Amino acid sequence: MTLTDPLDLLDFDSLLSEEERQIRATVARFVTDHVRPHVADWFEEGTFPREIAPELGRLGVLGMHLDGYGCAGTSAVAYGLACLELEAGDSGLRSFVSVQGSLAMFSVWRYGSAEQKAEWLPRMAAGEAIGCFGLTEPDFGSDPANMRTRAVRDGGDWILDGTKMWITNGSIADVATVWAQTEDGIRGFLVPRDTPGFTTRTIKRKLSLRASITGELSLDGVRLPDSARLPLAEGLGAPLSCLGEARFGIVFGSTGAALDCLRTAIGYANSRIQFGKPIAAFQLTQEKLADMAVDLNTAALLALHLGRLKDAGRLKPHQISAGKLNNVRRALAIARECRTILGGSGITLDYSPLRHANNLESVLTYEGTSEIHTLVIGQTLTGHAAYR
Structure with a gap:
């Protein structure tokens, strides 16, 4: 007897439902057809093809474990199996999907207003808009409670200043979920790319995750209306x-x-x-x-x-x-x-x-x-x- 796949050793697939097996197989085919032929070149060139985002949207993996707004609403196991097959292609591909769905989209889905959800989630699920998640800073990675990015009230607006580092999708994102200290504690804000004072820089010369875009976010006097704040996000x-x-x-x-x-x-x-x-x-x-x-x-x-x-x-x-x-x-x-x-x-x-x-x-x-x-x-x- 010779196994056809290493996971056959303990008959892993027998523990899955038919729907879960189909989802895994569908994502695996996508990776075989659209990723494996090109990923070595992406890695060598240090690029991530933004044009693959709508294809991932059509595949249904962007925010697939969320309900509504064009999201598939699958189980956690189904989402996990999709991540398994995506990372079998490359960690950069899974990172893109993970940041898009589990960080950027989830932050809006869980903590956003009805207007924020309606504006961003359908486009992000379709891969038409890309998101990123700005928490880590140059001096505070494992200790985000001491982040230096600040958001200060100015009338009905907020003024944000600070820097975020090692942000996947950072320099290609259409919107960033940025976390900042306020006088009332840590709060989250949605910062569209074209907001004055908001700039990004792609981090180069990486030896890892080369088929992924990693960026630095800079906020210099970024003025946002209160409607940009995630209303349900309070604290770390x-x-x-x-x-x-x-x-x-x-x-x-x-x-x-x-x-x-x-x-x-x-x-x-x-x-x-x-x-x-x-x-x-x-x-x-x-x-x-x-x-x-x-x-x-x-x-x-x-x-x-x-x-x-x-x-x-x-x-x-x-x-x-x-x-x-x-x-x-x-x-x-x-x-x-x-x-x-x-x-x-x-x-x-x-x-x-x-x-x-x-x-x-x-x-x-x-x-x-x-x-x-x-x-x-x-x-x-x-x-x-x-x-x-």
Whole structure:
């Protein structure tokens, strides 16, 4: 018996509904047809094709787990499976979808006014408008409570000043959800691209997430009406809840990157002949493949369990932290080990594992570093907040 796919080891698909399997297969076909033929060039050139956004909108993955406003309203598990297949293509692709749907769109959907939702969500779901999420700053990443961006009342308006850093989609976004300190605490604001005083800069010379646009947002005396404020967003809990949505997608997405690496390594090992036989026939290679397959399937089962908890309304933040910490670590280790099976060929863009490994270095850091998630779990276990 020879498995057709590494996730067949523990019969992962048998745990999915027919609809979930169809959604996964549909996204996988899209990635095969529209992403894999081009992603190595995107990575090498350091570009992300903005024109793919409407295609993703037609696919139905932008804000797919939200209800109304042109969003598909799927389950959390279905969204997770879409993230798995998107990141099997490239972390940059999943990052775009994640930021668009789970950060930018979710912030409007959960905390926005009826007018804000009607203005932005249908266009964002269709990929006609791109969003970004401005929380991280140059000096405050893991500690957003001390952000320096300020919003000050001026009559009926707000004046925003500050800088946001490492913002996915930042320099191509049509609207930014920007979080700022006010005299009443942290609040969120929708900043359209053409607002005077609002500028963006693309961050270049990246070694990771090269098929993704990362930007810096600058706000210099940006004047916004009060109607630009997200009326239901009060305090740091609002942006953190958005991050929880994005982290959930990473639990599945990182598993997809590992899956693509292992598929690639198995295919290569069966075709690469050394000492008169495929390197897949050597014990050391089989040990690597077996260990990675067990780790991959364990990660996939963890992701599915968390997805079922989310659909049941029982998923807690520390559980998302455990999922992201475990699955990204496992995925990064799998990507690196798969590269060793590919030998010298593995350092080229002809094969995906080292590209995935480079990307996963960023995934390990963004939406909460591995250190922060470790401390979240530690606090849950002991009751002590070590980072305070």
